[in-house]
Amino acid sequence: MSITSFNPPVRTLMGPGPSDVHPRVTGAMARPCIGHLDPAFVGMMDEVKTMLQYAFQTKNQLTIPVSAPGSAGMEAAFQNLLEHGDKAIVCQNGVFGGRMKEVVERCGATAIMVEDDWGKPVDPQKVEDAFKANPGVKLLAFVHAETSTGARSDAEALSAIAHHHDALVLVDAVTSLGGSELRVDDWNIDAIYSGSQKCLSCTPGLSPVSFSERAIEVITSRKSRVQSWFLDTNLVMGYWGPNAKRAYHHTAPVNALYALHESLVMLQDEGLENSWARHSKNHMVLRAGLEAMGLSFIVDEDYRLPQLNSVTIPDGIDEAEVRSRLLNEFNLEIGAGLGALAGKVWRIGLMGHSSRAENIFLCLSSLEAVLNEMGANIETGVALSAAKAAMK
Ligand SMILES: *Cc1c(COP(=O)(O)O)cnc(C)c1O
Numbered sequence: 001m002s003i004t005s006f007n008p009p010v011r012t013l014m015g016p017g018p019s020d021v022h023p024r025v026t027g028a029m030a031r032p033c034i035g036h037l038d039p040a041f042v043g044m045m046d047e048v049k050t051m052l053q054y055a056f057q058t059k060n061q062l063t064i065p066v067s068a069p070g071s072a073g074m075e076a077a078f079q080n081l082l083e084h085g086d087k088a089i090v091c092q093n094g095v096f097g098g099r100m101k102e103v104v105e106r107c108g109a110t111a112i113m114v115e116d117d118w119g120k121p122v123d124p125q126k127v128e129d130a131f132k133a134n135p136g137v138k139l140l141a142f143v144h145a146e147t148s149t150g151a152r153s154d155a156e157a158l159s160a161i162a163h164h165h166d167a168l169v170l171v172d173a174v175t176s177l178g179g180s181e182l183r184v185d186d187w188n189i190d191a192i193y194s195g196s197q198k199c200l201s202c203t204p205g206l207s208p209v210s211f212s213e214r215a216i217e218v219i220t221s222r223k224s225r226v227q228s229w230f231l232d233t234n235l236v237m238g239y240w241g242p243n244a245k246r247a248y249h250h251t252a253p254v255n256a257l258y259a260l261h262e263s264l265v266m267l268q269d270e271g272l273e274n275s276w277a278r279h280s281k282n283h284m285v286l287r288a289g290l291e292a293m294g295l296s297f298i299v300d301e302d303y304r305l306p307q308l309n310s311v312t313i314p315d316g317i318d319e320a321e322v323r324s325r326l327l328n329e330f331n332l333e334i335g336a337g338l339g340a341l342a343g344k345v346w347r348i349g350l351m352g353h354s355s356r357a358e359n360i361f362l363c364l365s366s367l368e369a370v371l372n373e374m375g376a377n378i379e380t381g382v383a384l385s386a387a388k389a390a391m392k
Helices: 023-029 039-056 070-081 095-106 124-133 155-164 213-220 233-240 254-270 272-293 319-330 357-373 383-391
Strands: 012-014 062-066 087-092 110-115 139-143 168-172 191-193 207-211 308-312 332-336 345-349
Touching: 012 345, 012 357, 023 254, 039 062, 039 207, 039 254, 062 070, 062 233, 070 095, 070 168, 070 191, 070 207, 070 213, 087 095, 087 124, 095 110, 095 139, 110 124, 124 139, 124 155, 139 155, 155 168, 168 213, 207 213, 213 233, 254 272, 272 308, 272 357, 272 383, 319 332, 319 345, 319 357, 332 357, 357 383
Parallel strands: 012 332, 087 110, 087 139, 139 168, 168 191
Antiparallel strands: 062 207, 191 207, 308 345, 332 345
């Protein structure tokens, strides 16, 4: 055997996630591992909870990171709230609504689907109609920022509809947290989950979640046990909970939590609203360059996400070859289209630490060089100056 240490290439990550990890975060991760019941560690956990409440804009006590990626946060939200025989309305306008359906059905519940085209937001009227047609729905679930398309849905309006029909509201905020306006308490969201690797500039592997008082009442008065032992919040709270004796539940991913702590300190120092504004501003800069080149956005401006840009591919261009040349020649990763958009768009992420000027200039200049070399019908020599002008 002659396998040696793994040294990954240094890439610029401008896909749908993971995004660039800030060096302060990787630095925090390299600090010494301590016991997960060490009082010093427990103190840090409390700070993580407080900073997550800030990031989510909530006073919810049950606001913690699940020790696994965003999909586990999704499972935690549905599995704790749904029981066998329950009905849930699930909105699908991209990949992740489809994943929600899978999870709902595995809980033994029925998923009533409300579908919208890929690239469009969830239509509140369709949700209202679904509630009218289906009495007794327990919860409404939707994706706030659909990473597979770049469309943002109106979480506040959808939440109001659900509460009007006495249902709980469950939101996927994996790509929105830290990147676009999100107000859990003001918008009356009952259960929400996110991920560490999108707009928080952190490494993958943790899923911040938050549950309202109303959601906790539903969880504590369940007739059946939560089918997952690991994700059962009643048990997890023995370790993470307020006033809990901090009993062993599972070994927390100690160094990963140092990383999340550091990324949340950075978010707090920048200011949440400043972070939202930075994501919007940089989107406008990238957009100016791409449009000058002749590429266009597939999502309407009114509900376009700043952190995930779905753009068209010039006629006759092999989109996969462009991505592999960007990766091999420029160490730049951008995303491919998924599902209904496969082969039709690139997804350029401007999330967290990736949302900064030098990344935009690298993306525009390398994309222009590759497309030009491949004979694409684009405007050359104008993207960088258009982007620079948009920075003012
Ligand atoms: C990335 C993502 C997920 C899944 O998160 P993982 O960390 O990959 O499990 C779920 N929902 C949305 C909207 C996402 O962008």
